[in-house]
Amino acid sequence: MAGKRALARRNKSNPEIPTSSMADIAFLLIVFFLVTTTMNQDKGIGMQLPPAGEQKKIQKKNICNIWINAVGQILINLEEISLNQLRADVERRLEENDKLIISLKADEETPYTDFIDVLDEIKLTGAARISLASPE
Secondary structure, X not given: OHXXXXXXXXXXXXXXXXXXXXXXXXXXXXXXXXXXOOOOOOOOOOOOOOOOOOOOOOOHHHEEEEEEOOOOOEEEOOEEEOHHHHHHHHHHHHHHOOOOEEEEEEOOOOOHHHHHHHHHHHXXXXXXXXXEEOOO
């Protein structure tokens, strides 16, 4: 009879899951994922900008003004040009004047993609002096 009682006690085990360490495990998993997860950060446009408020006198012959209007038309010194012709035109101007500064200005309503396309074309010419003018 003592053997039956011992056998009955073994069969009637408590079907409970130990939850005392669940909070510890969850905390460790959260810390692990926080430490090992990396966030992609947008780099933006890679340009070296001068300090705010810095002004220099520049001769007009050393400035090439490029405007982009609200509908995406590109004007170089008031002459309309297409995006496909822009790089060749700027390269020609840079060959003629090695001190040339490209001044890029866009209308407030200009689509961002048009501005970036023009800026990319200018940077592909190898222009080292690019000025981003603020719209008025």
